[in-house]
Amino acid sequence: xxxxxxxxxxxxxxxxxxxxxxxxxxxxxxxxxxxxxxxxxxxxxxxxxxxxxxxxxxxxxxxxxxxxxxxxxxxxxxxxxxxxxxxxxxxxxxxxxxxxxxxxxxxxxxxxxxxxxxxxxxxxxxxxxxxxxxxxxxxxxxxxxxxxxxxxxxxxxxxxxxxxxxxxxxxxxxxxxxxxxxxxxxxxxxxxxxxxxxxxxxxxxxxxxxxxxxxxxxxxxxxxxxxxxxxxxxxxxxxx
Numbered sequence: 001x002x003x004x005x006x007x008x009x010x011x012x013x014x015x016x017x018x019x020x021x022x023x024x025x026x027x028x029x030x031x032x033x034x035x036x037x038x039x040x041x042x043x044x045x046x047x048x049x050x051x052x053x054x055x056x057x058x059x060x061x062x063x064x065x066x067x068x069x070x071x072x073x074x075x076x077x078x079x080x081x082x083x084x085x086x087x088x089x090x091x092x093x094x095x096x097x098x099x100x101x102x103x104x105x106x107x108x109x110x111x112x113x114x115x116x117x118x119x120x121x122x123x124x125x126x127x128x129x130x131x132x133x134x135x136x137x138x139x140x141x142x143x144x145x146x147x148x149x150x151x152x153x154x155x156x157x158x159x160x161x162x163x164x165x166x167x168x169x170x171x172x173x174x175x176x177x178x179x180x181x182x183x184x185x186x187x188x189x190x191x192x193x194x195x196x197x198x199x200x201x202x203x204x205x206x207x208x209x210x211x212x213x214x215x216x217x218x219x220x221x222x223x224x225x226x227x228x229x230x231x232x233x234x235x236x237x238x239x240x
């Protein structure tokens with residue numbers, strides 16, 4: 001009796017990824033939920049270029065239908081671009097609001113929002129196991145930046161300890177402190193990358209690479225991320 005040949009089972013189809021428009025709508029809803037003013041700012045960003053396009057059309061192409069259409073179309077396109085840029089910025093800020101105050105939030109910023117002139121690790125270089133306070137390190141044209149995550153009073157000593165370690169290896173490299181927390185003098189989480197960009201350049205690009213390699217080679221194995229957030233799953237859009 002002939003054996004029946006079993007048909008191989010088809011592998012389940014992977015779920016389709018959301019389309020670009022659907023993704024943008026999801027980002028918009030998330031942003032609106034955490035930032036109610038985003039809608040009005042986006043509307044203003046769209047309206048200003050459109051009104052400017054209409055005004056320019058009336059000034060330069062009042063008697064030319066084609067010119068009128070082109071000026072207005074250019075205004076609409078510029079308005080859409082401005083609204084999307086605003087959405088990206090506000091969405092990034094809203095995403096950071098969701099994780100602000102959680103251990104590992106600074107690591108998410110260093111992983112996803114640093115400009116090209118800076119490099120930083122999502123892994124802290126020092127962690128207080130009891131309080132979950134941490135210190136992160138970044139290297140760029142401005143030198144070495146040590147970022148404390150936690151209460152200012154508790155992270156100050158940790159930052160000073162890390163500065164001594166850096167200066168022992170690289171005595172001529174400037175070291176800057178930033179603290180992310182709830183104190184008035186602290187830097188808001190969404191402003192960390194912008195604050196670092198304002199640091200006055202002190203190193204050349206080859207020096208930045210040398211400093212980064214020197215610190216990496218002497219740091220040893222990276223410390224674990226404090227419990228509370230997985231930066232690998234938090235990927236806000238980059239501001240360019």
